[in-house]
Amino acid sequence: MIRTRSLLLFTCTLIAFPVFSKDKGMEKGKMDLKVTSTSFIQGAMIPSRYTCDGSDVSPQLSWTNGPEGTKSYTLISDDPDAPAGTWVHWVMYNIPAGVTSLSENVPKGKQLENGALQGKNDFGSYGYRGPCPPGATHRYYFKIYALDTVLGAGPGLTKKQLLKEMEKHILAVGELVGKYSR
DSSP: OHHHHHHHHHHHHHHHSOOOOOBTTBOTTOOOOOEEOSSOOTTSBOOGGGSTTTTOOOOOEEEOOOOTTOOEEEEEEEETTOTTSOEEEEEEEEEETTOOEEOSSOOOSSBOTTSOEEOBOTTSSBSOOOOOOSSSOEEEEEEEEEESSOOOOOSOOOHHHHHHHHTTOEEEEEEEEEEEOO
8 A cells, every 4th residue: 555655656746747858968957048030930830931932041040148158059950740750950060159140041051151060951961951841730949059169070960960969068058949831
């Protein structure tokens, strides 16, 4: 009887206070950066201009300053609703610490004028490729990470490689989520 009550109490505690694990290098409680856009608002539909049905240009993004010790920022944009699993649309890193926004239509090259590097998306190219879901409404996450270092890697990292490089260097995280359907 005591075992049953203990198990029940433990189960209720887990439901009320769930245990979170690290999300591929992202630590719980680090959602400190506020990410916004003049292109769309949090939770809203992404205009077709920023998709494969339009000009397929990157949306404008802004974020609040990272905490003291921030040396660079990284950006990962992905679609967790893709049929084959999370689909990566944009990877950027070594964004200088003094930069807190990206203009619309960021060039698709390996390196930007400010020194930021672009990785490979799941389309196999550098830079941003917009939403192009096969059906239904998908969510698109634009995640900004403040890091305590400038990464030593060259251009072309994948999301998986970038997450490994960033591990133990994340000071703050923020995200903006938009939706799109065709």
